[in-house]
Amino acid sequence: MLPDSAGAGNGVQRGRRFPREAIVSLLVLAALWELASRNAAIIGIPPIALPGFARIAQSLAGLTVIDVAVTVARVVGALVLSFLLAVACAVAMYRSVAVERYGYPLVRLLMAVPVISWILFAVLWFRQVEFRIGFVLVAVCGPLFLVDMLASMKGVSKELRDMMRSFRPTAAQFFGKLMLPAILPSVLTSWKINLSLAIRVVTIAELVGAVTGIGHQLSVAQELFSVADVFAWTLILVAVLFLLEAVLNRIEAHVLRWRP
Amino acid sequence: MSGLRIEVKALRKAFRQTVSGSEVLAIDRLDFVIEPGEIAAVVGTTGCGKSTLFDVMIGLDAPTDGQLLIGGSEPYADFDGFRGKIATVFQQDRLLPWRSALDNVCLPLELAGVPEAAQRRRAAEWLERLGLAKFMQAYPHELSGGMRQRVAIARAFVLQPAILLADESFGHLDEVTAAELRDTFVALARECGSTAVLITHQLEEAISVGDRVLVFAKPASVLADIRVSDWPRAGHAELRAAIQSTLQGNCLDPRLEPASVLASAFAPGGALHAGA
Ligand SMILES: Nc1ncnc2c1ncn2[C@@H]1O[C@H](COP(=O)(O)OP(=O)(O)O)[C@@H](O)[C@H]1O
Ligand SMILES: [Mg+2]
Numbered sequence: 300m301l302p303d304s305a306g307a308g309n310g311v312q313r314g315r316r317f318p319r320e321a322i323v324s325l326l327v328l329a330a331l332w333e334l335a336s337r338n339a340a341i342i343g344i345p346p347i348a349l350p351g352f353a354r355i356a357q358s359l360a361g362l363t364v365i366d367v368a369v370t371v372a373r374v375v376g377a378l379v380l381s382f383l384l385a386v387a388c389a390v391a392m393y394r395s396v397a398v399e400r401y402g403y404p405l406v407r408l409l410m411a412v413p414v415i416s417w418i419l420f421a422v423l424w425f426r427q428v429e430f431r432i433g434f435v436l437v438a439v440c441g442p443l444f445l446v447d448m449l450a451s452m453k454g455v456s457k458e459l460r461d462m463m464r465s466f467r468p469t470a471a472q473f474f475g476k477l478m479l480p481a482i483l484p485s486v487l488t489s490w491k492i493n494l495s496l497a498i499r500v501v502t503i504a505e506l507v508g509a510v511t512g513i514g515h516q517l518s519v520a521q522e523l524f525s526v527a528d529v530f531a532w533t534l535i536l537v538a539v540l541f542l543l544e545a546v547l548n549r550i551e552a553h554v555l556r557w558r559p
Numbered sequence: 560m561s562g563l564r565i566e567v568k569a570l571r572k573a574f575r576q577t578v579s580g581s582e583v584l585a586i587d588r589l590d591f592v593i594e595p596g597e598i599a600a601v602v603g604t605t606g607c608g609k610s611t612l613f614d615v616m617i618g619l620d621a622p623t624d625g626q627l628l629i630g631g632s633e634p635y636a637d638f639d640g641f642r643g644k645i646a647t648v649f650q651q652d653r654l655l656p657w658r659s660a661l662d663n664v665c666l667p668l669e670l671a672g673v674p675e676a677a678q679r680r681r682a683a684e685w686l687e688r689l690g691l692a693k694f695m696q697a698y699p700h701e702l703s704g705g706m707r708q709r710v711a712i713a714r715a716f717v718l719q720p721a722i723l724l725a726d727e728s729f730g731h732l733d734e735v736t737a738a739e740l741r742d743t744f745v746a747l748a749r750e751c752g753s754t755a756v757l758i759t760h761q762l763e764e765a766i767s768v769g770d771r772v773l774v775f776a777k778p779a780s781v782l783a784d785i786r787v788s789d790w791p792r793a794g795h796a797e798l799r800a801a802i803q804s805t806l807q808g809n810c811l812d813p814r815l816e817p818a819s820v821l822a823s824a825f826a827p828g829g830a831l832h833a834g835a
Contacts, residue, residue, distance in 0.1 A: 462653040465617045466670045467642035476669070480657050557657045559700040 350527035358531035377436030385444035562595035562754035563630030600765035603775030646715035
């Protein structure tokens with residue numbers, strides 16, 4: 300393993316190294332694609348189905364930044380909203396057995412509904428685009444946040460809860476100083492899972508129910524039979540996901556720095 | 560804060576087992592009084608209900624019957640009334656792993672609403688007193704077991720509580736460290752004037768610490784209530800043997816009867832008293 304470089308030696312980057320193999324794999328894949336694209340006629344595929352990188356670069360240059368921004372804003376906004384709703388519900392269910400017994404089955408029911416059904420409901424029920432997208436994302440991500448959070452709250456040891464209660468905390472202190480910090484590691488994991496889920500769901504939702512965003516642009520590309528555009532938008536989506544994940548990883552390294 | 564009186568009157572605590580539904584008696588019938596500022600050790604075999612008593616004293620659990628009063632009110636019924644008055648050192652250190660030693664000691668002060676500057680100053684003072692000046696910023700996983708238990712002691716004392724409780728707090732440490740921490744705990748408790756109850760299964764510990772030693776039967780009731788000052792040093796081996804046989808037989812050893820020849824011989828004025 301390579302030693303930390305001087306600039307990155309602040310503990311956050313500990314154990315990171317140059318991803319040589321990953322880059323090699325990606326380059327090989329790109330080279331194969333390019334090769335296939337140039338020889339499409341020989342392989343017997345229409346050239347339009349396998350655009351070369353020159354053509355894809357052209358598509359990338361033509362992408363509208365506003366659509367990327369709209370999609371990212373929808374994802375982040377809906378995740379924050381889902382998370383806040385889930386915190387409120389999880390705390391209520393943790394504090395009251397009755398709320399949990401009545402509420403939990405409903406949450407499981409929501410989780411069993413296929414994403415595509417949520418999207419169709421959203422389109423049929425609501426006219427307002429942002430509301431449609433938000434509804435779908437919150438319906439899909441909220442229950443996941445809630446279920447994870449409730450499970451990890453219940454996992455907080457009785458030893459620590461008793462220690463805390465012996466000092467007579469208020470309910471807000473109990474949650475703020477014990478429960479939330481204790482479940483933070485699993486909350487961050489939930490965020491990562493929900494982030495990749497939300498990115499995939501938002502594009503389908505936009506494809507069906509919106510007139511802006513990456514998903515909508517994908518449907519436009521499909522109508523124009525432009526594989527290069529689809530490829531370009533997909534690249535952007537993957538890049539956005541990796542970028543947001545990197546942000547979460549930085550946050551995680553900071554807030555969990557107490558871990559051995 | 561000076562100590563409060565602990566009064567236990569016909570206390571009974573039964574648990575219903577989750578699966579079988581049958582009742583387990585953890586505390587049978589407890590009666591005793593611990594005076595303000597007194598340091599009492601409670602000894603008993605494993606499973607005799609010591610930790611159950613501890614939970615009732617903290618107010619985490621309600622008695623099934625009878626009463627446990629601290630300063631005249633019930634810790635369970637008047638839960639919030641005891642804010643800042645009770646502090647505990649548990650069997651394990653129970654530090655919050657995401658907080659530094661200093662922040663762990665600040666915790667009870669935060670919960671009691673002490674202003675932030677005062678919190679840090681008082682917490683730092685207590686960590687210094689416990690020999691941890693260099694480790695204030697260390698996380699629990701960076702400290703040894705003994706050091707973590709010191710932090711836990713600092714966290715209990717920082718409140719200057721009226722009642723200090725310890726449940727087998729030193730039993731898992733090596734003997735040298737355990738003895739050192741126990742002596743520190745007792746010295747600090749005397750200095751604070753708190754009423755302290757130390758639960759232990761080690762007789763040496765009980766005899767060397769307590770003004771009083773309460774010997775528990777199983778399920779918990781008081782088999783013997785010994786005033787250690789009645790037994791001068793020379794009699795400690797005998798006392799230890801008598802407590803041991805009491806615990807083994809689950810009934811009072813005759814040597815501990817108030818009227819026993821041995822007890823009166825060791826008592827002040829008796830033939831075997833250290834001063835005689
Ligand atoms: N929450 C509980 N539910 C059921 N039984 C319990 C519970 N807590 C303790 N007991 C029972 O009460 C008895 C006393 O336990 P405990 O107070 O932990 O003993 P000690 O601390 O003296 O070793 C044991 O028989 C134990 O099984
Ligand atoms: Mg115990």
